[in-house]
Amino acid sequence: MQNFNILIIGAGIAGLTFANLLKREGVNFRIIEKETSDTFNNSGYMLGLLPLGGRVLTELDLEKEYFDQSIEMTDYEIHKENGKLNKAYSLNFINKNYGSYRGIERKKLVEILIDGIEKAQILFGITANEIRQIDNLANVTFSDGKKESFDLVIVADGIHSETRKLLWNEKEYSYRDTNWGGWVGWLENQEMATYKEYWGASSFMGLYPVKNKVGVFLGGPNESVKKQGLYNFAKKIQNEILPEFDLIHKALDVLASTENPFYWEFHDCRTNDWNKGNVILLGDAACGFLPTAGVGASMAMDSASALVDELSRTDKEHLEYGIKMYLKRQKKRVETAQEDSRKLGDLMFVKSNLIAGIRDYAVRFYSIKQLAKNISKTMEG
Ligand SMILES: Cc1cc2nc3c(=O)[nH]c(=O)nc-3n(C[C@H](O)[C@H](O)[C@H](O)COP(=O)(O)OP(=O)(O)OC[C@H]3O[C@@H](n4cnc5c(N)ncnc54)[C@H](O)[C@@H]3O)c2cc1C
Numbered sequence: 315m316q317n318f319n320i321l322i323i324g325a326g327i328a329g330l331t332f333a334n335l336l337k338r339e340g341v342n343f344r345i346i347e348k349e350t351s352d353t354f355n356n357s358g359y360m361l362g363l364l365p366l367g368g369r370v371l372t373e374l375d376l377e378k379e380y381f382d383q384s385i386e387m388t389d390y391e392i393h394k395e396n397g398k399l400n401k402a403y404s405l406n407f408i409n410k411n412y413g414s415y416r417g418i419e420r421k422k423l424v425e426i427l428i429d430g431i432e433k434a435q436i437l438f439g440i441t442a443n444e445i446r447q448i449d450n451l452a453n454v455t456f457s458d459g460k461k462e463s464f465d466l467v468i469v470a471d472g473i474h475s476e477t478r479k480l481l482w483n484e485k486e487y488s489y490r491d492t493n494w495g496g497w498v499g500w501l502e503n504q505e506m507a508t509y510k511e512y513w514g515a516s517s518f519m520g521l522y523p524v525k526n527k528v529g530v531f532l533g534g535p536n537e538s539v540k541k542q543g544l545y546n547f548a549k550k551i552q553n554e555i556l557p558e559f560d561l562i563h564k565a566l567d568v569l570a571s572t573e574n575p576f577y578w579e580f581h582d583c584r585t586n587d588w589n590k591g592n593v594i595l596l597g598d599a600a601c602g603f604l605p606t607a608g609v610g611a612s613m614a615m616d617s618a619s620a621l622v623d624e625l626s627r628t629d630k631e632h633l634e635y636g637i638k639m640y641l642k643r644q645k646k647r648v649e650t651a652q653e654d655s656r657k658l659g660d661l662m663f664v665k666s667n668l669i670a671g672i673r674d675y676a677v678r679f680y681s682i683k684q685l686a687k688n689i690s691k692t693m694e695g
Contacts, residue, residue, distance in 0.1 A: 315341055315625045321454060321464040322346075324471035325354070325436050327367075327420070328597025328614035330427035332468055334374050335622040337431050346456065348471065350439040355428075357576055358421040359498050360522040360529030362387065362509065365413025366693060367612030370619045371426070372413075379426045384418035385525050388507045390685075394674055395514030395551070397559035401677050407686050412693050417509070417524040423611070442467075445480050447591045450630065465630060467593045468621075470614075473583050473602035481593055487585040490656065492604065494518070494663045495579040496533015497544050499569040504528045504561075512562065513662055513677075515670035517551055521565055530565040535665060536579065545570050580604055580659070582652060588645060589637050596621065601648045606662055607655035609692060613648055620644045647695040654688060 318341055322329045325347035336343045347354060363384070371380045390403045408415045428436075437456075444455040451463040469477045478487065496518065504527055512519035516538065522529040532548055533539060539547050548570035555562055569575065583602040588595045597614035621640050628636030661677075664670045 315339060315628055318342065318465040318630065320466045320468065321452070322468045322470060323442055323477050324469070324599070326470060326472055326597065327423065327427070327611045328618055329468065329470035330424065330431070331370060331615045331618040332470065332596060332622065333435070334427055334430040335618060338374065339622065339626055343435065345436040346440040346442065347436055347438050348441050354438060355421055355424045358419050359576060360524050361418050361420050361423060361611050362522060362608040363416050363418055363423070364609060364612040364693070365408065365415060366609070367615040368413050368416060370615040373619060374430060376426055376430055379429070380416070380418070381414070383422040383426065383525060384416040385507060385523055386414050386416055387509055387523065391508055391510045392677055393510060393512045395512055395517055395554050397512065397555040397562055400674055401680065403682050403685050407682070408689060417522060419524050442477050442480065445593060447593070450592065450633070452592050465592060466633070468596050469593060469599050470596040471599055473598040475595070475599035478585065478595060478599055481590045482585065486587065487583060489581050489583045491581040492659055492663050493536050494533055495536045495577060496531055496539060497569060497572070497575040497577055499530045499572040499575050501528040501530055501565045501568050513670070513674065514554070515667045516665045518662060519551065519562070521561070528565065530569045532566065532569055533578070533580070544575060578605070580663070582655070584649070584652065588641055592633060594621070594637060601652055603652055604655045604659045606658040607651060607692070609651050609655065613651055617644050617648060651692045654692065
């Protein structure tokens, strides 16, 4: 891989992790990023990062920076929509057996990954307009009209990948829409180590801790919550919540008064083939996740690490074999985790009161052993 010339499209979690790993291997790369340097990394949301991702930061010697900017999550609680606790799980089996499960702002994680490479290697405000594969090269025409040939192109431009459309037709990938979504905001100056969810009928809330603050999510079926608007929907939900649950009232007050909050639509995406010759999809562009398993970012980092590992044993002549080995190692693992997040979505995104009641009852019998088994399946692949 040492003499490869590599283009990475997208300076998100997958692209930047891949770039850091290449730098460590001493390989030439360039990154193009659609956002300009003024608009890049401005919007922030919270990430729960399983040790799948944390281990890659350890591999990159960035563990100290990561730990400094994040907090360990020790517990997971599922509440009813009135705020009462329905079921609590300790997450210490993850922290003890696999590595620290941490909450971090996406913005901070991107900063850590950017610091690991030279920013000059990123061309901001540039996209790819055309990719033509001739012989063993990918010839790329950029949005500024310049052209260049690469041995390998990594497409890491996220779940709504525009670059994928250059080589993949619409029948080759599909989105799965839950028709749910919601708003994301922040509760500042709040320390906690428990991530809390509130599963209702036609509503879903989450409090996700990061360092010194808590990410707040409130959502439901797109059509109905968008019609009500954030303020009215938040007030309606607050009426259901018992007055003694201060924290959630505070969080909803803050979210309701957030200007231009980010609206997150809950769909995922699957692409049949992750590569076309020497153009490879990575991260959400290959397989995007629903939020339910909180695994998209760490899986993207895990895939970046597996890909560099396989490529590091490959020369130009045997690139096809190297890519094949990567796909064999990673694709099923990622798609299995995606299946699990879909099943969890069916449980969480419920409209009727009756079904939500049955679900809430059943959740009480979902043991820590079963949770641990599912997480171990994701961690161990
Ligand atoms: C609100 C929210 C909460 C989430 N919470 C969690 C969580 O708790 N845990 C978890 O693991 N995951 C979570 N995720 C998912 C996680 O953010 C993604 O799985 C992860 O960011 C995927 O990384 P990526 O690099 O593939 O894509 P992204 O991180 O989305 O990066 C894509 C990059 O490509 C750039 N780009 C876009 N189009 C182009 C183009 N045409 N040309 C060049 N560049 C382009 C974008 O500007 C961006 O910089 C969450 C997502 C959201 C929205």
